[in-house]
Amino acid sequence: QVQLVESGGRLVQAGGSLRLSCAASGLSFSRYGVGWFRQAPGKEREFVAGIRWSGGRTDYADSVNGRFTISRDNAKNAVYLQMNSLKPEDTAVYYCATSLFGPNRWSVDTMSYWGKGTLVTVSS
Secondary structure: EEEEEEEOOOOEEEEEEEEEEEEEEOOOOOEEEEEEEEOOOOOOOOEEEEEOOOOOOEEEOOOOOOEEEEEEEEOEEEEEEEOOOHHHHHOEEEEEEEOOOOOOOOOHHHOOOOOOOOOEEEEE
8 A cells, every 4th residue: 555654844934944754655766756746725736846756857846946955765765855945935735746657747637646745834
């Protein structure tokens, strides 16, 4: 049974930093593209950052590019999201999601497995 578990979300002041973690069981991240998505209250879930399954290429939403960094540790079967210079508009539930040998594009409908999310709240 595949399970993704996010952790690391909490309340932080604007300008601060957080590191989110996503741990997987039931699959090997080495064969999966892994993405971070977020959903703010009243808004649709959106792509934040992703790392390809092969080659380690990373992609970022414009809103976080230069502030967030995604990385993976295949030995630990984990993916991380380092978030710096946080803003109140980064407040959301952050989800980890995977796509086997993919995805071709980072979108909610291209991801196969999802975690339950971790809440990040940035106060002004």
